[in-house]
Structure formats: C-alpha cells, structure tokens
Amino acid sequence: MRIPTSQFAAPRIDARALLGLYDPADSTDWAPIRAAQMNGGAQMALFMLAANVIGATLVTLSFAHLVPLAWLVGWNALVAIVAVGVAVRRLSTRNRTDRNATLADVRGTFLDGIALGGIWAVAPMVFGHYADPIALLGLYSVVVVLMASAAISMATLPLATLLFLGMVGSAMSGTFVLLAMPTIAGTTVIFTALLMVGCFARGRALVVMRANEIALSERDETVSLLLRETEEDSSADWLWEIDAQRRVVRASPRFARSIGVDPTTINGKSFLEILAGPTWESGNFAAGLRALSDKLKAREAFRDLLLPVYVDGQERWWEMSASPRFVEDRGFVGFRGVGSDVTEQRASADKINRMARYDTLTGLPNRLLINETLGQAMQEADKWGSRCGFMMIDLDRFKAVNDTLGHPIGDRLLGRVSDRLKTLITDNEIIGRLGGDEFAVVVRDATDTAKVEQLAHTIISTLSTPYDVDQHTLFIGASVGVAIGPRDGRTPEMLIRSADLALYRSKDAGGGVFHAYEPQLHLQAEERRVLEMALRSALEKDELHLMYQPVVDAGTGSLTGFEALLRWTHPTLGPVSPAKFIPLAEEARLIAPIGEWVLRTACHEAAGWKSYSRVAVNVSAEQLHNPGFVAVVANALATSGLSADRLELEVTESVFLREGTGATQTLERLLDLGIRLSLDDFGTGYSSLGYLSRTRFSTIKIDRSFVTGAARGVKEAIAIIRAVVALAQSLDMTTTAEGVETEEEHMLIKTLGCSKVQGYYFGRPLPVEEARGLTDSVGEQVRAA
Structure with missing residues (x-):
C-alpha cells in the first residue's frame, strides 16, 4: 500500500516552489503537482499559439502604412516562429510529464516567457514611435487582450506567464512615458500589476486544487484500509x-x-x-x-x-x-x-527456497547452494588473501548396487552415505550432493592444506566401511578430487572444473584414493578432448587398421594363430598408442562400433589365410553387455565365411564385475556358435576361480608381468605361473604366456608347462600383408608335409 504523504490536508504552498525555483524538503509530493502545472500549460498551448499569431497579424495591419513593410513582415514571422516553438515544446513534454514532473521541467518554462515577452516588447518600443493615435490605440488593445489571455489561460505556469506580463507591460508603459502620456503609462503599470497578482493567485489556486485531489485520493486509500x-x-x-x-x-x-x-x-x-x-x-x-x-x-x-x-x-x-x-x-x-x-x-517462501537449495533425498545442500557457498568462500578468500577448497566425491561401485539390488536400495544407501558425511563436517565445511552418486565439500578456509588432505582421507575411509541396508551388506568406496582456490581457479566454475579433473585422475587410478589438482591435468584433459573428437571420425576416415601378432606352440615353435591388434594412425597426430585411445573409446561409448569393425575385418582377413590358423580378437565388457552382440559375431562369421572354431574371443575379468547384465549368458551363446574363448590378463585382477567354473574357456592367458618376474627369479611369479598351468590342465584348457621377448624367457615358460607363447621373441605385430604371407608359407609347408 502507498503511504499518504499529504496527511489528508492541503499542503502549505511555497511561492518559490510554485514558480519552480525551489524544491521544498517537506512531506509534500510535488511531482504530481508539477505534472498538473505542465499539463495545464500543454492544454492551452494551441490557444496561445492562435492568440499570438492573430495578435501579430492585427498589429501588422494597423502599422502597414506607418512602418516599413520589411520590418513588419520580419517581426510577424519572428512572432510566429517563437509562438510555434513554445507550443511544440509544451506539447512534446505532455507524455513525459503526464504523472510526474521534475523541478527542472517547471523551471525550464521561463525560457518560453522570456522569448514571447521579448518579441512582443519589440512592438511598442519600436513601432510605437511611428504610430498615430489610431494605430497606437490598436496596438494597445491587442497587447492588453493578449496579456489578459495569458494571465487567465497560462496561470498554471506562473513563472513563464509573469515574465511575459512583466516584459510586455514594462515595454508598453515605457513607450507611453517616452510619448509624454504619463496617465496611460501609469494605468498600464497598474493593469500589468493586477494581471500579475491575479495570475499568481490563480496559479496558486490551481495548485491547491491539485494538492487537495491528491489528499482526497490518499484519504480514500486509507479509508479502504480502515474498512479492511x-x-x-x-x-x-x-x-x-x-x-x-x-x-x-x-x-x-x-x-x-x-x-x-x-x-x-x-x-x-x-x-x-x-x-x-x-x-x-x-x-x-x-x-x-x-x-x-x-x-x-x-x-x-x-x-x-x-x-x-x-x-x-x-x-x-x-x-x-x-x-x-x-x-x-x-x-x-x-x-x-x-x-x-x-x-x-x-x-x-522459506520452504520454496529450501526445496530449491536442498536435496530432497539426503537433506544435504544441492548443486545450487554448493555453487553459491563456493562463490562466497572464494570472495572471502580473495578479500582476506587466504585460500578456500573444493572437493568432489564420487562413490566407487555404487552403480553395481543399483543394477543388482535396484534403485530403492541405492537411494537408502545414498541416505546412509549422507549421514556419514554429516558427521565429518565442522563450521569450516559444507557438504552437499551434486546429483547421482556425486557429493561435494566446500572448505571455507583451506590455508592448512594438510588438514584438507586429512579430511579427504577421512572421507574415503569413512565411506569405505561396509553398510547394512535391508539385510544386505554393501561394500562401496569413494574417490576424491581436491582443488584449492584461487590457486587452481579464480572463479567457482574454474575451481569445480579443476576438482573434477583431479577426481577423474583418482577414478582412473582405480578409485579409493584422492588426488589434488595439478596444472598438467588440464593439458591431459585437453589432449583427451582432442583425441576423442578425432576418434569419433577415425572409423569413417579409414584411419584405423589391424596388426597381427603371431601366437606359437611353446614346444615346437610352430604358428598356431594370430592376435588381431587395433592400431590408429592420425594424419596430424601420427600413431596414437592403444593405451590412450582404447580406454578413451570405452569411456566415450565408441568401443561398440569400433569393436564390431575389428571383428568383421579380422574375420574377413583370416578367412583368406591358406593355413588353418586361428585369429584372436579382443572383446570389451561393453560389447558383451549388449544382447545383440551374439548376432554381430554370427553375422561376421557368415559374411566372411570363416569357420567358428578358427575365431577366438579374448575377454578380461572385468566383464564379470557387473552382475545382472547378462555377460555370462552372452558368452554361453557365443560358445554355442562354436567359437573359442580366452581369459586375458588372468592374475592381474580379481582372479576369481568362479569365473572359470561358470564359463567354458579354452585358453588362459598369463600376463607379461608374471613372465618377466619369473625370468628374474621371483619365486611368487614362478609359483603363480605353475599354479595357473596346473589349473588350466585340470580344466582341459591351454595356457598362453604373453610378452615373451628372449630365449631365456621362452625356455623358462616352456619348462613351466605353458602351451603357447606370444611376444617379440617370436614376432612383433605384423602388417596384414606380412601376416598373410606368413600364413601362406605355413600353409604350403603343411601341404608339402
């Protein structure tokens, strides 16, 4: 509600305020009063224009035979120009000052009065000396009528009107004095004074009327309030x-x-x-x-x-x-x-504000509030020359809980995680949930980096303790990325980006650890972005190709097959390491189309070999979790004409870590096609014997790290190889040792009982032409024998 300013009574009208010379510092709101003054002047603008033009015309006619015509025409034109200018000026301000007008708006009208007064003062002062009694009487009559009209119609703008009356009346009385007509001069002075007093009184009355209207409106407003x-x-x-x-x-x-x-x-x-x-x-x-x-x-x-x-x-x-x-x-x-x-x-409003800034599932601050808090912390750090910190937390193995036990259990687990996080915070930190299984911590004062690191360790340790949820014992962990502002970012967005890069490094290291941001992480992220963009078009641009590494019999050294290895040569980046682009393809969800291309290309190439050599193709977990992968393999075999027993698919233990996705069923259906399965990198992961009991693998591949360890005489490596060989023999499987590079390693592996070997000692990965030539020569030897 608007509060009354007139207090229900007409204000005291200050003469200076009425003239527009002063802005009184009382409670009266003069803006609408000045607007009424300006509107009154605008309403009579055309009337005064007509009065000026007609009056000038009459004066011209009266003095046409007495004054040079050029003078009269010039003066008449000047009156018309000034009168039109004043009318246009007043009409143009009508919309701008409809409701409120400033002191400058009213004060500025004095120019109108001076301009009109000055031009009309010329008539008696110049033309009066040429006049005969009749012409002088005509001039006097026109000026008197014009002054009276102005005093009555333009009283709402008293400053301009008083200036006009004063100048014109002074010019007339002065002319009569010079013409030795003191009686008429005195009468003119009295008449002018009366008009000026009347004009001021009328202007004041109009202002009082407007003030009373405002007071009445405010009184009605208050009465309505009283009725309420x-x-x-x-x-x-x-x-x-x-x-x-x-x-x-x-x-x-x-x-x-x-x-x-x-x-x-x-x-x-x-x-x-x-x-x-x-x-x-x-x-x-x-x-x-x-x-x-x-x-x-x-x-x-x-x-x-x-x-x-x-x-x-x-x-x-x-x-x-x-x-x-x-x-x-x-x-x-x-x-x-x-x-x-x-x-x-x-x-x-508080409830709406809370809903907008707090997570409904955990009750923790959400992304919006976390961002606001981080912005405030950065402002304080910049103000006092200190530091603030930001941590991003990602739960390890949480997706497996959602996939196997369902989202309700996952939601309850998130609630338990938030409860644990709440116990770790002090007044110096605020913990929130960004969404999904991502949480964040804002550290207001991170000057002591050792305390920040200790908090990160505490978070990982606390969240890694087992959870009991609905009679399920759940094991998850946490990875943390830490960034310190303003060192690692001068804006909240930059600091969050830095913490995200540090978190990515923690996840890339296997999880369960924390990493602080380092500048090179931005360079690595940019390199990954460039590689990903290039990789998305590598298949279409025919930049991918296959190399084939021989796999030989450990005892005889004869060729048994090849492992197809994917390579990428970029036109500007050159050869890109598989260690870089294969994980990137899996993360960017590009591994499925690329893997399908590898499978079809390898099958087509192997179908043309003259020897009965097998081809081994690596298959990612993402491909096996796709129910349509079996159809892709069947189609590749049918299209190429390769017999199923010559195709061997190599998988790693990671395919079994996501339960409930159907990977085991997919492998069984692939075996039904007649292909062979190889368990790659056995011993480097979880190495559960359950994998071997649930799936009919043909080969177990021993990682190069055990081969090199055994060659150096490491007892544990030798024992592991012997155990794997014994296990494979008991399950009617073969073993392949990877990374054999010397004669010494070959003889040791042969002594330990491995069935096949693969490595630089027997051959580096070969281009397709060389691999084809090798199989052709082997095929001819077999036929000759």
Missing part, C-alpha cells in the same frame, strides 16, 4: 501511528491484537519496545528492528521493511511501511504507517 480492519482475515493490513517521541498514539484494534496486547493500554508506550518484545532488555535486537530505528531517527519514509516480532512467545514476521508526518505550525509530529503479518508468506 473490520474483516476477520488475519492477513489484512493494519494502521499504526506514533508521535515525535516514538510513542504509540491512537492504536488500531487490529494492531493491538496482532502484537497481543490490550488496545486500551498500548497508547503511549514506546513503539520500539513493543516491537522488540523480550529482546528489549537484552539489547540483542534483530537487524530489521535496528533498520526501523534508524529510519525513525532520520525521519525518513520507508516501505516493506521486514522485521521479526514475538507474540505470545512465538516469532512472527511483520512487513512495515510508513512516512513522517508534518503539521504546518508544529513541524514534525511523528509517523503514520501500515503493517501486515507475513509469517505464513515467509514460511512458504
């Missing part, structure tokens, strides 16, 4: 009024009921003491009450000031608006205003 006080609606506004000593006067019943006191006893009490309630004695005032006290002390109007009050021991929220009251003969007499109880609206 009779309603039972507790949200209705109520009036309050205090005197110059800030004591309550004429308290309304609703105001008294809202504060919980008797209306008959509240008058005369300190307004601030009533609002402060129990905090008055302690002096622990709310910020809103202090702001209200400052406004009252400064005698400044205010609106929508929010402050807490205590009613019957409960905190309520009030919204207050008021303006100071001034009386003409007494000056400042206090404040009158309105208030309303907005407790319910504030509670609703």
